[in-house]
């Protein structure tokens with residue numbers, strides 16, 4: 001039997017609790033005052049930017065704000081909490097300047113939506129569209145300020161639809177990247193033994209293929225447009241399951257039968273934030289380019305040699321079929337550094353002269369994993 005505290009000591013505990021809560025109430029008012037002061041200054045910045053015709057979203061400045069906070073932090077709050085708080089403060093600040101419209105590959109609760117919310121917070125206006133091409137279209141027509149598209153996955157590699165659209169719309173720029181850990185779950189409202197059909201997006205099925213063949217060998221797999229659509233389809237079915245996010249399970253009222261069923265624990269997707277302009281320099285940046293080399297032996301090696309001789313570290317290389325001409329390829333290369341850095345400038349100028357075509361897709365701050 002647990003011993004009840006003496007009357008005196010319980011009064012003391014209540015008094016202590018009350019005193020601490022009074023302190024919290026006072027601090028909350030101080031925080032309220034400070035966040036509103038911060039918001040007023042952000043509004044003033046918005047007016048200056050409007051005069052200059054500058055973008056509301058500045059990936060470089062937001063990175064600097066987050067880094068300043070993380071460097072100054074003495075705890076006890078962990079980095080992940082501070083990042084979430086400051087992302088929301090900046091989301092609110094942007095909305096005071098001009099509500100940012102963000103297009104993503106929907107529907108809601110898709111991984112693109114999770115990535116968008118993680119970066120742009122609750123105060124943005126989100127537009128769910130049906131394809132990666134539609135995200136590019138909305139950005140290109142300036143119906144939205146920003147688009148979120150998946151670029152590559154650590155298990156499955158490049159996202160072909162996104163690379164295809166960069167080739168079709170070379171004026172669209174990458175202003176930021178988002179790295180998101182992608183955890184898949186088997187969702188169903190029936191028992192595991194009753195499951196005959198499993199729905200998901202092609203990439204999600206592929207990222208769980210070993211788990212599915214080992215644990216659900218008799219179920220047939222069906223590709224649908226998105227993981228969120230899969231969750232919606234499986235919700236009311238007596239014999240269907242979906243591979244989707246935990247957020248989709250909550251949204252569609254479906255149970256998580258098995259969590260984290262991805263074949264590789266470090267399953268990560270890198271998203272590009274696209275817009276009309278790229279980002280300013282932070283000192284810890286990446287640049288993305290795409291190019292076609294001339295038809296001559298060693299042409300690709302000559303370009304790569306330029307990066308080597310300028311001591312530029314490559315972080316991603318993809319060759320992609322150029323659909324307009326059979327047998328030709330477009331190369332997508334990411335490397336460390338900003339396009340304004342002298343050695344990057346030099347390498348780009350030389351590469352432009354040596355290539356059939358060459359476009360800088362953008363320079364942007366190098367991202368850390370979103371839930372790190």
Ligand SMILES: O=C(O)C(=O)C[C@]1(C(=O)O)C=C[C@@H](O)C=C1
Pocket residue numbers: 042045046056057058059061062065089090091093094
């Ligand atoms: O410094 C700016 O440019 C701002 O607009 C302020 C602020 C912020 O809240 O700190 C808001 C939006 C930008 O994306 C970057 C930073």
